[in-house]
Amino acid sequence: MKQFGKNIITSLLVLMMVFFFSACNLDSDQNNGHEPGNGYDPTIILPTGESVNGFFANGVIDNLYWGIVINERAAALTNVENLQKALNAAAEREIRNPILQNATYYLDGSGELNTRFRIPSNMRLNLNGSSFIQIANASIDYAVVTFDNAENSAIFNGKVIGDRYGHDYDTITSSHEWGYGIRVRHSRNIEIFDLEIFNMTGDGIYVQGAYSPDVPQIIFSQNITIRNNEIYNNRRQGITFVNGVDGAVIHDNFIHGINGGPRPLPLGPEAGICLEANYVYSETGEDTYTRTIRNVTIRNNRLEGALNTTLELRPALQITIGSHRIIVRNNEIAGNIRIGRGDKIIIENNIVTGGELPTDGINAHGKGYDSAFDVIIRNNVFENCLVALDRKDEFAIVDNTFSNSRVFLGNSSAVVLNNKFNTTIPLATAIEVRAWNSEDPDPIFNVYLWGNTISGEGFKQDILRGQHLNLSTHDNQADAENYYNSILTRF
Numbered sequence: 001m002k003q004f005g006k007n008i009i010t011s012l013l014v015l016m017m018v019f020f021f022s023a024c025n026l027d028s029d030q031n032n033g034h035e036p037g038n039g040y041d042p043t044i045i046l047p048t049g050e051s052v053n054g055f056f057a058n059g060v061i062d063n064l065y066w067g068i069v070i071n072e073r074a075a076a077l078t079n080v081e082n083l084q085k086a087l088n089a090a091a092e093r094e095i096r097n098p099i100l101q102n103a104t105y106y107l108d109g110s111g112e113l114n115t116r117f118r119i120p121s122n123m124r125l126n127l128n129g130s131s132f133i134q135i136a137n138a139s140i141d142y143a144v145v146t147f148d149n150a151e152n153s154a155i156f157n158g159k160v161i162g163d164r165y166g167h168d169y170d171t172i173t174s175s176h177e178w179g180y181g182i183r184v185r186h187s188r189n190i191e192i193f194d195l196e197i198f199n200m201t202g203d204g205i206y207v208q209g210a211y212s213p214d215v216p217q218i219i220f221s222q223n224i225t226i227r228n229n230e231i232y233n234n235r236r237q238g239i240t241f242v243n244g245v246d247g248a249v250i251h252d253n254f255i256h257g258i259n260g261g262p263r264p265l266p267l268g269p270e271a272g273i274c275l276e277a278n279y280v281y282s283e284t285g286e287d288t289y290t291r292t293i294r295n296v297t298i299r300n301n302r303l304e305g306a307l308n309t310t311l312e313l314r315p316a317l318q319i320t321i322g323s324h325r326i327i328v329r330n331n332e333i334a335g336n337i338r339i340g341r342g343d344k345i346i347i348e349n350n351i352v353t354g355g356e357l358p359t360d361g362i363n364a365h366g367k368g369y370d371s372a373f374d375v376i377i378r379n380n381v382f383e384n385c386l387v388a389l390d391r392k393d394e395f396a397i398v399d400n401t402f403s404n405s406r407v408f409l410g411n412s413s414a415v416v417l418n419n420k421f422n423t424t425i426p427l428a429t430a431i432e433v434r435a436w437n438s439e440d441p442d443p444i445f446n447v448y449l450w451g452n453t454i455s456g457e458g459f460k461q462d463i464l465r466g467q468h469l470n471l472s473t474h475d476n477q478a479d480a481e482n483y484y485n486s487i488l489t490r491f
Helices: 002-024 073-092 477-488
Strands: 104-107 124-134 141-148 151-161 178-185 188-198 203-208 210-212 217-219 221-227 230-232 237-241 245-251 254-256 271-275 293-299 302-304 315-319 323-329 332-334 336-339 342-348 351-353 360-365 373-378 381-383 385-390 393-398 401-403 406-410 414-417 420-422 427-434 445-450 453-455 459-465 471-474
Touching: 073 104, 124 141, 141 151, 151 178, 178 188, 178 221, 188 203, 203 221, 203 230, 203 245, 230 237, 237 245, 237 254, 254 271, 271 293, 271 302, 302 315, 315 323, 315 332, 336 342, 373 477, 381 385, 393 477, 406 414, 414 477, 427 445, 427 471, 445 477, 453 459
Parallel strands: 104 124, 124 151, 141 178, 151 188, 178 203, 188 221, 188 230, 203 237, 221 245, 230 254, 237 271, 245 293, 254 302, 271 315, 293 323, 302 332, 315 336, 323 342, 332 351, 336 360, 342 373, 351 381, 360 385, 373 393, 381 401, 385 406, 393 414, 401 420, 406 427, 414 445, 420 453, 427 459, 445 471
Antiparallel strands: 210 217
């Protein structure tokens, strides 16, 4: 019996020694060549098996093979170069779904466009929970990730973090508002999803077309999908579309805390989502505003306007110059919706919440080139809001519920039809219609009012009609419905 016990102990010791020496003699491929002190984080679960020419069997990129270093700020420039080599090789080998090892990667996207980290066509990059961090820099512009003339590509499942608080705003005199998390430039069929994007000196996501001086025309980015992201604490915008976006869906995102600062102050528009065309080439040979942002749907998002450093509430959503056929549907919006120049805009089935006093909600203000027309605002719930139209045409405000909220129309043509107003706080009027001297020669502003129910003891006056020779109000059901239908037929 004693001998049997000794044999067991001896066998166990032999097994332990075999395991120990086997572990010590693993070849470099088997342990992936990663050693502490060389950018290796032992908490990362690495894929099993050997990599083949820089990729493991499941598509995970072999960092050591490509010289990609994790958790190291000093490697930011070489990481951009080496990550690019890895993705280019994946594209050549038709590895369509590469996966990063879960880690923190410092990058520098402040160089020239062709030196920045770009996702090739026909590739879906899975960050696998990783973080891309832009190192602190003094550049007025950067992009951590870029899609440039790419198609059928995606990035998802991780974090993209800017250098807002470490940025050098002093060396170069500028607003430093062009630091982007992700930049999309004249690309097609692009998806951006399941990401956390924050702390940019400019915008979280910036989507644009391109101007071709040879043709002269806009080359559009098309079929862009931005979904299920949290975007916050950027200085200028959450998401921006500029010249040349045709076909996009922004849905199920949470965008908040967009505000200027720390320096220089302030920035504008500081919107959660902003659609804004710049001057573009026209067929007449002159720079003009045209419909260069079109066919965009914004739905099922949670958008929160933020107070900037001057304590001004910035817009949760801004739809302005060059916007055409825009749908805003089923969103929860806290703060302002601003509407500048655009047409064929539908805002429906949203919950819009203002501040303690009804001064925020929808602000449509403009004149001349900045005027909007063919806008439908219907089936929304407004709480503590002001819906204000100033120098706008062909607006329809229909079937909305206004709680502690009101409507103001100034120098505008619109129909206010079948809305419900109720207030528990003191408000001057539920609906106020006014006109004043206009820059346009002999304008006529027609306002149609019908079927609106107004209740609550807070309104001092249900409807206030200003007197002006250019203002005409109509209280007739058929006229109101015909005016609304005439707008609908143009969509």
